[in-house]
Amino acid sequence: MIVRELELDLDAFAGPFDLLLTLVLKDELDLRELDVAGIVVAFIERLAERDELDLEACGEFLVLISALLELKARGLFPEEAAELADLEPEAAAEELARRLAEYRRMKDAAAWLRERLESEGDRFFRLGPAPLAPKLETPLAPQEPERLAEVIRLLAKEPPQVSLAHMALRFPPVSQFLERFRSLLRRRSRFDFDQEVGELTRVEQAVAFLALLDMRRVGEITIDQAAPFAPIRISGTDVEREASWTVRSA
């Protein structure tokens, strides 16, 4: 079973899994619109159709789907990613699930509002005063000048460090890892994935892994793993395709 050929039929996307990955990596598909659970269900249904358990496919799928989930979580809660990383994995998962549920509820609420807008759209009412109504002039009661000073003090107050600056945080481009792995493979015939990315953050690792998948997809490398959780070994294929290669996703 080839994971990247897994056919998906989701609300936001229909087609093979590898196309979905490409679209996500090219920012042409909003991960937030993507029903990851639907992908999991599709994969498990596919597995169930077969008689034997395909361990390699399961492993590949797990890594891939966790990368997608992490990307999605980063997209949903960019400024909290760092703080989530400090939590124990179980607590972080719980917290993430809670926030995803909150976002999901708000999406449901937005859908309800849209339906309501349609069903109530044939009600018209006047905005503003009636044509022949008396003019309304409300005088203002005397005001305290001190309130003006208070308001300026409030506006001059230093904001704490919860700026939205984190939102500008970008994932490293996939192309960065493509270049790095290719240059590695020019020097050596194989390398150990964990050793290469061990120092990186989890998000960088996920992007690095996506780069690997993309390289494997076009036959540029082979990926070997002796056993689940064993080191992942990357070897270059003999085919010389450097010249014709163009960066597909970045």
Added chain:
Amino acid sequence: MDSPLRLIASNPLDQLARTLEALLVVASAPLTVEELAEAADDEPERVEAALGLVRERYSEARSGIVLEHVAGGWAFRSSREAAEACARLFEKPAQRNLSQAALETLAIVAYLGPCSRPDIARIRGVAADSAVANLSERGLISEAGRDDASLGGAIRYRTTPLFERVFGLESLSQLPRLDDVGESADAIRDRLHEVAEKRSA
């Protein structure tokens, strides 16, 4: 024997009902029973009863003017039957072309309000500035003070009575409860179980 017509005409609430009609046709926003009672200089209970008469007279199919209970008060609107004619003459600036981002922002403010732009960004995962500006301009949300202590004085927003009116809500409490999310998670789990059982069979 009195004719039914005579009966209506002699209803002691009839004059009050006419006064309410007059108030409602000039008002620029829905009026509460208390506001109506104060203006009509009458008892709230009698106003409630007279509103019943007005509501009966101004109802769908009977009249082009319809009395509705909306945004915490009472207001006249056009009948649904006349929607096409109204659409030819009047714009709907508050609700035309509301984007998905705007609707999600509106939902967050309606359910969690008052809340600030950082609050909204946190839930939606993207900056909310343009959606908030757009909704303010439409008059669907408005400023509700600043969140001075904790969030660097971020402005907080809440939905307006116009929001309730546009969406035909008597009050925010008419928004549906959103606890069906658990169901959809359960549904996924059930599907997985189903598949797992098939496998082991």
Added chain:
Amino acid sequence: MDSPLRLIASNPLDQLARTLEALLVVASAPLTVEELAEAADDEPERVEAALGLVRERYSEARSGIVLEHVAGGWAFRSSREAAEACARLFEKPAQRNLSQAALETLAIVAYLGPCSRPDIARIRGVAADSAVANLSERGLISEAGRDDASLGGAIRYRTTPLFERVFGLESLSQLPRLDDVGESADAIRDRLHEVAEKRSA
């Protein structure tokens, strides 16, 4: 013999009359026969005839809503009988508080001297258009030239003598000191810009 009730119900103009009622109750200005005919998608002659029905139904003593022919066309008004109640509805006590948006805008204009809407928006971190419009309408601020003196520059606003009266000041120099924020208008302006930039970063 048909009863009058029967006659009204079966009048072929009845539906058109209901449509006109709907249009008139939504309109914020008088509507001409041509406008009504276009919206109702019907002949002006039939609209005139249906207006007769509406006028009959909405007349003094019969209804609190009265159809009136004024210079610009047709419009609903409240009945004379309800004049006192309507006067009570519109006579409002003096407004106690300004909105946060209005207060902030006013404070910025008062302390920093003439500012444009972009200036105010930059400091507040949110568009100031409706607050500026509201304060102008109330006569608390007024236009004071343009930025850069060139024609393209944004209009600047300053506080008015009415502002000083409402806040009990003989002149702007009597505003409470803000030495903790800045010792001069320029220093206060710099400080506010600095914080605003951090807030929006």
